[in-house]
Amino acid sequence: MNQEMPDSVMEMLEELLDGSLPQEDRTRFVELLHEHPEWLEEVSSQLAISGALSHWAHPDPGFVDLTWSHVSKLSGEDDQDFVRQFRMRLVKRRVVRGLAAAAVLGLALLPWFWIRPSNGANVAELSLTDAEGGIVSTRHVSAGERLKADAGLMRLSFRNGAVVAIEAPLDLMIESGSGLNLKRGRLNAWCPESAHGFVVKTATAQATDLGTSFGVSVGDGGRSEFVVLDGLVEVSKGDEKIRLGEGAALTADHAQGLKSVEFDATGFSKTWSLMQGILSTRGALVAAKPDTPEKLAQLENDQHVLVVPEKRDVAFDRPIRADVIRPGMLPGDIDGGPHVIPANPGKRLSAFQLRYNPVGTIPEEQFLRFEGEVTLDRPILAIQCQSGFLLGGEDMFASGHWQGDMPGIELTQIHNPPDNVVLSPDRRTVKIVFYAGRYTDAIRVIVEDN
Amino acid sequence: MNARDSDFTKLIQEHHASLRYFIQSLGVNPAWVDDVAQDAFLIAYRKWPSLEGDLENPGAWLRSIARNVVQNELAKQNRRRRLMDENLTTLLLQAGESESRSSTEDLMDRQEALRKCISKLSERARRILEFRYVNDLNSGEIGSECDMKPAAVRKLLFHSRQTLANCLKQSLSRPA
Numbered sequence: 001m002n003q004e005m006p007d008s009v010m011e012m013l014e015e016l017l018d019g020s021l022p023q024e025d026r027t028r029f030v031e032l033l034h035e036h037p038e039w040l041e042e043v044s045s046q047l048a049i050s051g052a053l054s055h056w057a058h059p060d061p062g063f064v065d066l067t068w069s070h071v072s073k074l075s076g077e078d079d080q081d082f083v084r085q086f087r088m089r090l091v092k093r094r095v096v097r098g099l100a101a102a103a104v105l106g107l108a109l110l111p112w113f114w115i116r117p118s119n120g121a122n123v124a125e126l127s128l129t130d131a132e133g134g135i136v137s138t139r140h141v142s143a144g145e146r147l148k149a150d151a152g153l154m155r156l157s158f159r160n161g162a163v164v165a166i167e168a169p170l171d172l173m174i175e176s177g178s179g180l181n182l183k184r185g186r187l188n189a190w191c192p193e194s195a196h197g198f199v200v201k202t203a204t205a206q207a208t209d210l211g212t213s214f215g216v217s218v219g220d221g222g223r224s225e226f227v228v229l230d231g232l233v234e235v236s237k238g239d240e241k242i243r244l245g246e247g248a249a250l251t252a253d254h255a256q257g258l259k260s261v262e263f264d265a266t267g268f269s270k271t272w273s274l275m276q277g278i279l280s281t282r283g284a285l286v287a288a289k290p291d292t293p294e295k296l297a298q299l300e301n302d303q304h305v306l307v308v309p310e311k312r313d314v315a316f317d318r319p320i321r322a323d324v325i326r327p328g329m330l331p332g333d334i335d336g337g338p339h340v341i342p343a344n345p346g347k348r349l350s351a352f353q354l355r356y357n358p359v360g361t362i363p364e365e366q367f368l369r370f371e372g373e374v375t376l377d378r379p380i381l382a383i384q385c386q387s388g389f390l391l392g393g394e395d396m397f398a399s400g401h402w403q404g405d406m407p408g409i410e411l412t413q414i415h416n417p418p419d420n421v422v423l424s425p426d427r428r429t430v431k432i433v434f435y436a437g438r439y440t441d442a443i444r445v446i447v448e449d450n
Numbered sequence: 451m452n453a454r455d456s457d458f459t460k461l462i463q464e465h466h467a468s469l470r471y472f473i474q475s476l477g478v479n480p481a482w483v484d485d486v487a488q489d490a491f492l493i494a495y496r497k498w499p500s501l502e503g504d505l506e507n508p509g510a511w512l513r514s515i516a517r518n519v520v521q522n523e524l525a526k527q528n529r530r531r532r533l534m535d536e537n538l539t540t541l542l543l544q545a546g547e548s549e550s551r552s553s554t555e556d557l558m559d560r561q562e563a564l565r566k567c568i569s570k571l572s573e574r575a576r577r578i579l580e581f582r583y584v585n586d587l588n589s590g591e592i593g594s595e596c597d598m599k600p601a602a603v604r605k606l607l608f609h610s611r612q613t614l615a616n617c618l619k620q621s622l623s624r625p626a
Contacts, residue, residue: 033538044476047475049611049614049615071458292481
């Protein structure tokens with residue numbers, strides 16, 4: 001029997017569209033549609049119109065060029081290329097299992113030059129890193145100060161909360177406590193609510209943060225590239241203004257206006273990792289490549305356990321349940337909890353997932369061994385290792401929609417030794433050993449922001 | 451660019467908007483709609499040489515490719531997350547197979563028609579749509595801005611989209 005769609009179902013659809021429909025209601029929503037197939041056409045129409053309205057609100061004239069670029073680049077690959085690549089990666093993994101030698105973030109620290117020191121107010125703290133990713137020095141910088149360097153990686157922590165990581169060769173001017181002028185170099189900026197409106201000027205355009213994470217690079221010819229990883233940025237050149245949403249990119253040069261280009265943030269890997277607070281990784285652990293939160297949540301990789309940043313600057317307004325809350329090894333000298341850390345409303349928190357999410361699957365008796373470590377810039381408060389704790393932290397920390405299973409790690413296994421996790425005495429480094437291959441193995445590392 | 455590639459670029463130009471709306475109508479997560487559309491265009495390009503000149507309805511052909519891409523998403527354990535909900539997509543795919551309804555998606559590449567239809571909505575509805583789609587606010591945030599209950603905002607959004615869909619259908623049925 002045909003029946004009008006009731007308000008409660010309309011509401012569920014609306015919550016589905018804005019991403020707030022809880023899993024149990026989503027299940028109920030689908031059950032209702034199953035019982036009332038006459039509503040499906042309306043649901044389909046609502047989804048399509050919603051897409052049209054998004055397009056109307058945020059037109060993307062570059063889509064045709066980007067799609068053609070994608071098609072022409074990939075049309076030469078045959079369908080089996082992917083399978084061959086996967087097999088090759090597995091073989092390689094077996095050869096290089098165990099700790100690899102190289103650090104990810106290491107960049108030699110070469111001389112930095114402070115030009116035109118200013119007597120203005122201190123507006124930020126400057127941190128320099130060494131080849132191993134360690135912070136070797138910090139000092140205050142002032143408005144009006146100019147920084148130049150031929151090589152290296154540094155971070156500016158502004159008093160308003162903005163964090164900017166910059167890769168040399170660079171030349172920039174600190175204009176104020178809420179903006180800088182990048183003449184040359186590559187940077188990633190993260191701006192909490194207190195820093196919205198933060199401005200990065202270049203010779204050809206300027207970006208104004210509307211929240212929360214973006215990258216800017218300026219080459220020798222003054223050509224600027226802007227990529228938005230999260231939230232919204234307004235890019236302007238003269239009278240031309242474009243609001244750029246996450247997953248979008250554009251360029252500006254002296255000869256022409258703003259031009260949409262394919263979003264590719266891989267060039268920002270070093271600055272993005274440092275901006276997130278990942279100082280170094282070793283062995284099978286590597287920092288994820290920069291991308292939007294939705295895509296980071298879905299990243300797959302056969303060869304590595306990825307360090308994936310989750311939400312940042314989260315209010316510590318509810319208790320946290322975790323397996324590890326003090327230095328030591330699990331399983332070993334730490335009992336696995338559950339430990340509960342009571343809420344502390346004065347504190348802000350961030351989280352990272354250390355996640356092995358393979359493209360394919362491998363039988364348990366042939367699982368691969370992944371060993372590695374990551375060092376962060378802030379003290380680690382807790383580590384959630386088992387499924388229940390991870391799921392309990394999803395609402396608070398997950399930045400993308402994770403719809404698969406989240407089994408955590410296995411502290412007992414039939415064919416392999418247990419996975420294990422070690423928190424260092426200084427609470428900055430996590431070392432992991434995962435035996436994995438079939439499902440996602442993941443832990444969540446929660447750090448204190450202040 | 452050779453003539454074949456030029457023709458294909460024109461195909462993308464003419465159909466990308468309607469194809470993306472179609473993909474979203476199958477319950478693909480909005481963040482992944484463009485990726486799925488690009489996958490569909492890539493498959494279309496590979497098939498293009500054998501079909502060129504024989505295509506009576508390129509839009510329907512592209513939609514059938516996109517439908518298969520979305521269907522494949524259901525089969526891949528690790529990629530189901532591209533979908534808002536795999537069970538919802540299954541239902542929408544099944545419904546599409548059994549119906550020959552006129553496709554709303556066909557209408558929506560007419561941006562001008564959409565703009566006209568939006569202008570016919572009440573000022574309040576237009577304001578709510580602007581908050582939702584231009585400013586990316588959720589119903590709770592819109593409710594605070596407009597002094598409305600979130601449930602009332604959700605209802606108004608639903609009915610506004612319903613009105614737009616009807617308006618677009620009428621605009622197609624009228625002679626140009």
